[in-house]
Every structure is written in C-alpha cells, then in structure tokens.
Amino acid sequence: MDLKSFARKITDKAGSCRLLLDEPMALHTTFRAGGPAAVFAEPENGEQLRDILFLCREDGIPCTVIGRGSNLLVGDRGYQGVIIHIGDAMSSIRVDGCRIEAEAGCLLSTLARTARDHSLTGLEFAAGIPGSLGGALVMNAGAYGGEMKDVLREALILDRTGELRWIPAEKLDLGYRTSRLQKEEMVGLAARLELLPGDPEAITACMNDLAEKRRSKQPLEYPSAGSTFKRPEGHFAGKLIQDAGLSGYTAGGACVSEKHCGFVINKDHGTAADILAVCRHVEEEVERQTGIRLEMEVRLLGDF
Numbered sequence: 001m002d003l004k005s006f007a008r009k010i011t012d013k014a015g016s017c018r019l020l021l022d023e024p025m026a027l028h029t030t031f032r033a034g035g036p037a038a039v040f041a042e043p044e045n046g047e048q049l050r051d052i053l054f055l056c057r058e059d060g061i062p063c064t065v066i067g068r069g070s071n072l073l074v075g076d077r078g079y080q081g082v083i084i085h086i087g088d089a090m091s092s093i094r095v096d097g098c099r100i101e102a103e104a105g106c107l108l109s110t111l112a113r114t115a116r117d118h119s120l121t122g123l124e125f126a127a128g129i130p131g132s133l134g135g136a137l138v139m140n141a142g143a144y145g146g147e148m149k150d151v152l153r154e155a156l157i158l159d160r161t162g163e164l165r166w167i168p169a170e171k172l173d174l175g176y177r178t179s180r181l182q183k184e185e186m187v188g189l190a191a192r193l194e195l196l197p198g199d200p201e202a203i204t205a206c207m208n209d210l211a212e213k214r215r216s217k218q219p220l221e222y223p224s225a226g227s228t229f230k231r232p233e234g235h236f237a238g239k240l241i242q243d244a245g246l247s248g249y250t251a252g253g254a255c256v257s258e259k260h261c262g263f264v265i266n267k268d269h270g271t272a273a274d275i276l277a278v279c280r281h282v283e284e285e286v287e288r289q290t291g292i293r294l295e296m297e298v299r300l301l302g303d304f
C-alpha cells in the first residue's frame with residue numbers, strides 16, 4: 001500500500017490526529033537537517049497513538065516515535081514510513097506532594113521548572129536538556145551528576161504487542177544513555193517521578209549555575225544534538241577527539257565544534273550526509289590513533 005493511502009486509513013481511525021505528508025524532518029530536529037517523513041503524525045492522546053501503531057503493524061509500515069528530535073539525525077532521503085511525534089498535545093504535568101506524573105511530550109525544562117515552583121529538588125540537572133520526557137526515558141538522559149534513573153519511579157509503556165502498563169523504574173534497565181525502551185522498542189507515554197522537598201531559591205541558583213556552565217562550554221549557538229558520542233569507559237569523547245587533532249574538522253556544512261569537540265555541529269546549512277561524514281571520520285580517526293572506538297549517542301533514522 002502506498003503511504004498516501006495509508007495516511008487516509010489513519011485519518012479514518014484516528015480522525016482528529018494531525019497528519020502531515022512529506023514533512024521535512026529538518027523542522028523537527030535540533031540538527032536542522034534531514035529529509036521528509038512520508039507521514040508525520042501528531043496524536044492528541046495515547047489512544048490515537050496506539051491506533052496508529054496498530055495500523056502500522058497490521059500493514060507492515062515502518063513506524064518510529066520521536067519527541068523533540070534533540071538526539072536524532074534523520075537521513076537526507078527521509079523516512080519511508082510514519083513518524084509519530086509526541087509533542088505539546090500530550091504534555092500534561094500533575095504534582096502531588098513530592099510526586100509528579102507527566103506525559104511523555106512535556107519538555108524536560110518545563111518539568112524541571114514546575115518541580116522548582118513546587119519546591120521540589122532533584123530535577124535541576126534536566127533543566128538545560130532540550131528534549132521531551134519520553135526521549136529522556138528512552139535515553140536515560142542525564143547531566144552534571146544527575147540522571148532520569150535517580151528520580152523515576154515508574155513509566156507508562158506501550159510495548160510491541162500493544163499492551164499498556166506501568167513498569168517500575170528498576171525493571172527498565174536504565175544505564176548510561178540506555179534503557180529497556182531502546183532495546184525492546186517500547187513507547188514511553190508517561191512517567192511518575194519522586195522528588196524531595198527543597199528550597200526554590202537554591203534550586204533556581206543551581207539551575208542558573210548549570211545553565212552558565214552550558215553556555216560557557218557548549219556551542220549552543222549552532223544546531224546540534226548535544227554530545228554526539230557516548231563517553232567511553234575511563235575517557236571523555238571530547239578530549240579524545242581534541243587530542244586526535246580533529247577540532248574544527250569539516251565536511252560540507254558540518255564540523256567538529258572548536259568550542260567543545262564532543263559536539264558535531266551543523267555550522268552552515270549542512271546536510272545529514274555532511275553531519276554523518278564528520279561523525280564517521282571522527283570514529284575512524286580516533287580508533288586509528290587510540291584503539292578506542294567511539295559509539296554515537298545520537299540516534300540515526302531513515303535513509304542516508
């Protein structure tokens with residue numbers, strides 16, 4: 001079945017779900033690169049999302065769920081399938097004492113500020129991470145000594161069979177930038193977090209301090225997906241790349257940031273192919289010089 005006809009099937013089943021055809025993924029990723037998604041769907045609730053996943057499975061159509069696209073590189077030839085974007089329509093946050101229940105589409109920064117506004121500490125690390133809660137569950141996002149694992153109690157998961165259930169954090173295999181959601185292609189719909197009472201002024205001061213650290217060390221003025229590579233055991237990716245003489249290494253419009261070598265940036269209208277070419281060269285050159293193979297933290301999607 002061609003994807004345009006398939007989009008009509010989605011409309012029949014999940015009527016009010018926003019659907020876009022041939023939607024450029026450069027508009028939905030922080031790298032600002034990437035070709036079109038044949039079908040781009042923005043469900044309003046978990047039921048619509050489940051319906052779309054069900055239809056895709058039934059017809060054998062490739063399907064991927066994304067959040068804010070801040071850890072994602074989509075190929076220039078796009079994605080021949082359905083990309084489901086969990087965004088603002090699924091981003092409610094509810095606070096009850098020291099507990100927060102939030103939907104996957106909420107921004108981590110909004111979540112961290114909401115916690116602060118309720119005098120809750122524990123999410124300061126997340127305030128400067130430009131992703132969604134769903135993406136943070138999948139990646140076990142973390143920074144400056146904190147990570148999702150520290151605050152997550154349980155997550156509402158839709159598994160590949162279409163079953164919906166709350167899974168306790170300790171059963172989600174949360175590790176360094178990894179989780180069971182990644183390995184088993186589960187969809188994260190919501191999460192319950194447990195925080196501690198704190199002083200809002202101290203929380204704000206901590207967030208401001210971390211934001212200043214980011215501004216001074218990271219190339220936030222250019223499109224990127226944050227740290228491009230995972231930290232290899234016992235090393236820092238940025239230092240290995242710097243020591244390999246790759247600071248500023250360029251392919252087309254993409255390059256290794258001279259401000260922070262751990263970031264590959266889209267400096268001047270680079271394509272996904274440019275960005276990937278820089279990444280591959282970095283992996284090969286660092287391995288040739290040190291024997292250490294860097295692993296990309298950024299997730300690749302679609303046809304390059």
Ligand SMILES: Cc1cc2nc3c(=O)[nH]c(=O)nc-3n(C[C@H](O)[C@H](O)[C@H](O)COP(=O)(O)OP(=O)(O)OC[C@H]3O[C@@H](n4cnc5c(N)ncnc54)[C@H](O)[C@@H]3O)c2cc1C
Binds near residue numbers: 068
């Ligand atoms: C400037 C900058 C700074 C950054 N700093 C940090 C940092 O300090 N620490 C850190 O950990 N990360 C950092 N990141 C990376 C990124 O923000 C995180 O990995 C974030 O958690 C990704 O969330 P997202 O919603 O953008 O996910 P996306 O990029 O949309 O998706 C990431 C992966 O998760 C999958 N996915 C997304 N949502 C769901 C869902 N609900 N269910 C199932 N699968 C899903 C996608 O298919 C994809 O494989 C940074 C990025 C940028 C651009």
